Each structure stands twice: as structure tokens, then as C-alpha cells.
Amino acid sequence: MAEAKRAMATGMTQASVRARNLALVLGEVMDNGGNVSRADIAGRLGMTRSTVSRLVDDLILGELVDEGEAVGGARGRPAVPLRIRSGTVFALGLEVNVERMVSTLVDLTGETVAREAIELNTTELTVEEAMGHLSELALKTLEAMPDGARVAGAILAVPGLVDRDGHRIVRAPNLGWEGFEPPSFWDVSFRGEEIPLFVRNDIDCSALTVLREAPGSSFLYVTGEVGIGAAVSMDGSLLSGRHGWASELGHICVDPDGTVCGCGAAGCLETVAGLHALLDAAGQDDVESLVQALEDGDAKAHAAVQRIAEALGIAIGAALNLLDVSTVRLGGHLGRLGEWLREPLEKELVTRVLWAPHFGIKLEFIERAPLRAAMGAGLAALGRVMRDPAAWVDPHLER
Ligand SMILES: [Zn+2]
Known part of the structure; x- marks a missing residue:
């Protein structure tokens, strides 16, 4: 139980160690999707195989990770590749720019599964009108979600300075938006759920797609x-x-x-x-x-x-x-x-x-980069799951 002792020495509780380790394992699956086994992850993270196996089992039960076809096995047990599960957790990536509004629905695998865009002069809209248009676009893209799937959150990409906590647009000069704080939970009337909403700079979001x-x-x-x-x-x-x-x-x-x-x-x-x-x-x-x-x-x-x-x-x-x-x-x-x-x-x-x-x-x-900001905003919104998978896995384990 060296890991438990180490954890106690650093003052972490067992629950917080597990939460952190789940995030580390999920990160490995994300970065090496389809090409990484339990043994690979144990080697990379310096954990025992049994610890990694338990964490992977929880991620599978929590519907965040999936197993592929076993490969190899001439000597020893065949390796089962792990990958991010598709079709269970989604996020909304939104964009308001001077001449367009976009909504994308991004799967935990990072794939964009639906997108809606309208061309319009957003500088002529009030913030409330703009948010109304965005709600309509968001609802259309959410229709692509299968029953039982969950929404991790939404991020709105804007061309301007945004507060670090993602709750306030400080200055978006081209839109004429200053000091705007969108609602922290967004009622888009989707299956009765309120969706956590944050704002982020649009170039940061585009850079996430490059990354x-x-x-x-x-x-x-x-x-x-x-x-x-x-x-x-x-x-x-x-x-x-x-x-x-x-x-x-x-x-x-x-x-x-x-x-x-x-x-x-x-x-x-x-x-x-x-x-x-x-x-x-x-x-x-x-x-x-x-x-x-x-x-x-x-x-x-x-x-x-x-x-x-x-x-x-x-x-x-x-x-x-x-x-x-x-x-x-x-x-x-x-x-x-x-x-x-x-x-x-x-x-x-x-x-x-x-x-x-x-x-x-x-x-x-990079020659073509259509709708990168909205897609990147969706990837950023999935970050909530990647940072704290325990919050998504545990409700499933308790069922
Ligand atoms: Zn300047």
C-alpha cells in the first residue's frame, strides 16, 4: 500500500487521490486513444497494474472509456486497447463573431457531431438578442444527442478579453460588448436541463483544435x-x-x-x-x-x-x-x-x-480552418469531464 502511504504523507484523502488518478488515466487514454493498454498506462504513470485496472474499470462503467479488440498475445495475455467512448458525453461549443454565430456539438472523443451556423451582422444585435439566436442554434445541435447522453457544459467563444474564470466578457470591441456577464447556467429548455455556460477568447479556442x-x-x-x-x-x-x-x-x-x-x-x-x-x-x-x-x-x-x-x-x-x-x-x-x-x-x-x-x-x-473557434470551445467545455472524471463516473457506479 505504498501509494496510500504516499498519499497520507502529502495530506491527500483517498477520495482525492482516486479522483486525481482517474483524471491521469483518462488523460492517457485521451492522448493515446485506441493505442494504449492498461499495462502501458501503468508503465507511463508509475502505478501498479492492479490500481490502473480498477481505475479503468470505473471509467468503463462510467461510460467514459471503451475497450477495443484485443491484439497480439503470442506470449502472455493479449493487450486490450482503450479508447474514449463516443456517444455518451457531449459539450456545446458556441461562437459569436462580427459576421456569424455558430453552435457545434462535440463528442468526448473530440469529434464534432453537429453544427449550425448563421451569417448575420451581430454588431446590430443587443446582447439579449444575440443570446436568443444562440439558444435557437444550440437547441438544433442538441437534437443530435442520443437519449441518455449527458451535456458537460457550453463555452461561448468571443473575439475579446474574457475574465480568467470564464464568467465575464471584459471587452469585445468589435462586437461592442463590454462587461457582459452571461448567465452561469443557461436555460436552453433542453430536456429540462440547465447547462453550465462559460465564455472564452476565440483564438484560445481555435488553438485548442490545433493542439x-x-x-x-x-x-x-x-x-x-x-x-x-x-x-x-x-x-x-x-x-x-x-x-x-x-x-x-x-x-x-x-x-x-x-x-x-x-x-x-x-x-x-x-x-x-x-x-x-x-x-x-x-x-x-x-x-x-x-x-x-x-x-x-x-x-x-x-x-x-x-x-x-x-x-x-x-x-x-x-x-x-x-x-x-x-x-x-x-x-x-x-x-x-x-x-x-x-x-x-x-x-x-x-x-x-x-x-x-x-x-x-x-x-x-494551416490553409483551411472553418469554424475552429466553435469546435475548440466545445473541446474546452469537455475539459470539465477530463479534469474531474470522478464527478461523471461516480453517479453511474452508485446506480
Ligand atoms: Zn492595437
């Missing part, structure tokens, strides 16, 4: 919309900062004599590399026509891309020197421009980042 494709990795994610958003993943955890307001790369100054930004300061990165600024400089109406102009060798379009490469080089270079992260993933219109942006941006970064000539910098361009 899902590369679990545990470290990177700077930069996405180009009207503004420039960013997020930092360090070993698979997003850096949120003291108040949850970190990674405002778009407001790093790249030209002290430049255009005044929406934030009031002069020459922020987004006044150069934001979508409208880029299209104005290139003399184009949208990203597709810009891509066409670049393919046709249009000098003005190429000069505009060169200019954003320089500006991105200053801001991203500063971030990499500060953070010591060597992978940069670019999305939005920046992802679409990889073919032309890669070389000049690499050149800037190798010059500016102290260790780059020796170690190198990896640039990845």
Missing part, C-alpha cells in the same frame, strides 16, 4: 482575421497569463509612425497584417482575388505580402525570443498565403531570433 492535432506540443499560433490573434502552447498547455489576457500579438508595435489601431496605439501589427490593411495595400477586394494576383505576379500584391512578412517578422521574432518556442503555426488569411509568405518570413525570423541560425524555426501554414 488536438499535435497533442503536448509547443507552438505559437497566429491567425489573421480583421485583427491578428495569437495563442501560445507550452508542452500542450495554453499560456493564459496573470488575468487570462496573454498573447495579444496583434497589438505589438511594428511601426511607431504607423496608422492608429482600433486600440488607440500607433503601428500595431494588425494595422499592417490585418485583413483589411493587407487588402488595401495590395489593391484587392478579398483573399481569393489577392491569391489570384499573387499567382499572376502582380507587383503591388507581392509588395504587400513582403510588407506583412517584415511586420510579422518583428512581432513574431520578439515573441520567439521571449518564449523560446520554435514552431509557428499560421492560420486565417496568413495560412492561405503560405506559398508567398514562407520565404520572406523565414528570412526575417532567422535574422531576428537569436538561436534560429543554429536551431531553425518551423513554419506551418
Whole structure:
């Protein structure tokens, strides 16, 4: 009973040790889904096989984990791969942006099983009207849930600063929302349930979908919309900062004599590399026509891309020197421009980042990223189950 003794020495109760261990085991299944056995998990976590087996059994009874077909077995017992169970626990990922509203229903496996989106000018709506539209969208997506399945919660992704506890939108300038506190429990009249509702920054949410494709990795994610958003993943955890307001790369100054930004300061990165600024400089109406102009060798379009490469080089270079992260993933219109942006941006970064000539910098361009913020919000809402699976497993064990 070495584990129990260790637990008592650190002042943890047996229940809290079990809760923590359930979360660790579930995390292993999540990160290595379909490719991990009880014995693998015991090895990785340094627990005994019998302890891991008991925890896995509880996760199976609690309908969070599932067993696959046994493999191997020439010597010893065949290994039974474990995977996250689908169809039992879901979360709502919601998004309000300037020109659209989205609701997605995400399964515990991370798959998006339903999505509804409407295009509308949300800046003309009151907060109450916006929440009304969202309720309708959410109800439609919830219809895809099988009977008996549970809702872990909902997260609303917004373009702005959000309080760390997820209960208040401090400032979403493009929406005109300031100091808005949505209800903590949201009555969407779904099977008589009230759904816990939180808010989160939209770029953080998008970054979670990128992280899902590369679990545990470290990177700077930069996405180009009207503004420039960013997020930092360090070993698979997003850096949120003291108040949850970190990674405002778009407001790093790249030209002290430049255009005044929406934030009031002069020459922020987004006044150069934001979508409208880029299209104005290139003399184009949208990203597709810009891509066409670049393919046709249009000098003005190429000069505009060169200019954003320089500006991105200053801001991203500063971030990499500060953070010591060597992978940069670019999305939005920046992802679409990889073919032309890669070389000049690499050149800037190798010059500016102290260790780059020796170690190198990896640039990845994400071409298509539809509805990432809403999908990521759903993944974030599932975090409640991943952090405390005991709360989901135990009601089943007691039945
Ligand atoms: Zn600014």
C-alpha cells in the first residue's frame, strides 16, 4: 500500500487521490486513444497494474472509456486497447463573431457531431438578442444527442478579453460588448436541463483544435482575421497569463509612425497584417482575388505580402525570443498565403531570433480552418469531464 502511504504523507484523502488518478488515466487514454493498454498506462504513470485496472474499470462503467479488440498475445495475455467512448458525453461549443454565430456539438472523443451556423451582422444585435439566436442554434445541435447522453457544459467563444474564470466578457470591441456577464447556467429548455455556460477568447479556442492535432506540443499560433490573434502552447498547455489576457500579438508595435489601431496605439501589427490593411495595400477586394494576383505576379500584391512578412517578422521574432518556442503555426488569411509568405518570413525570423541560425524555426501554414473557434470551445467545455472524471463516473457506479 505504498501509494496510500504516499498519499497520507502529502495530506491527500483517498477520495482525492482516486479522483486525481482517474483524471491521469483518462488523460492517457485521451492522448493515446485506441493505442494504449492498461499495462502501458501503468508503465507511463508509475502505478501498479492492479490500481490502473480498477481505475479503468470505473471509467468503463462510467461510460467514459471503451475497450477495443484485443491484439497480439503470442506470449502472455493479449493487450486490450482503450479508447474514449463516443456517444455518451457531449459539450456545446458556441461562437459569436462580427459576421456569424455558430453552435457545434462535440463528442468526448473530440469529434464534432453537429453544427449550425448563421451569417448575420451581430454588431446590430443587443446582447439579449444575440443570446436568443444562440439558444435557437444550440437547441438544433442538441437534437443530435442520443437519449441518455449527458451535456458537460457550453463555452461561448468571443473575439475579446474574457475574465480568467470564464464568467465575464471584459471587452469585445468589435462586437461592442463590454462587461457582459452571461448567465452561469443557461436555460436552453433542453430536456429540462440547465447547462453550465462559460465564455472564452476565440483564438484560445481555435488553438485548442490545433493542439488536438499535435497533442503536448509547443507552438505559437497566429491567425489573421480583421485583427491578428495569437495563442501560445507550452508542452500542450495554453499560456493564459496573470488575468487570462496573454498573447495579444496583434497589438505589438511594428511601426511607431504607423496608422492608429482600433486600440488607440500607433503601428500595431494588425494595422499592417490585418485583413483589411493587407487588402488595401495590395489593391484587392478579398483573399481569393489577392491569391489570384499573387499567382499572376502582380507587383503591388507581392509588395504587400513582403510588407506583412517584415511586420510579422518583428512581432513574431520578439515573441520567439521571449518564449523560446520554435514552431509557428499560421492560420486565417496568413495560412492561405503560405506559398508567398514562407520565404520572406523565414528570412526575417532567422535574422531576428537569436538561436534560429543554429536551431531553425518551423513554419506551418494551416490553409483551411472553418469554424475552429466553435469546435475548440466545445473541446474546452469537455475539459470539465477530463479534469474531474470522478464527478461523471461516480453517479453511474452508485446506480
Ligand atoms: Zn492595437
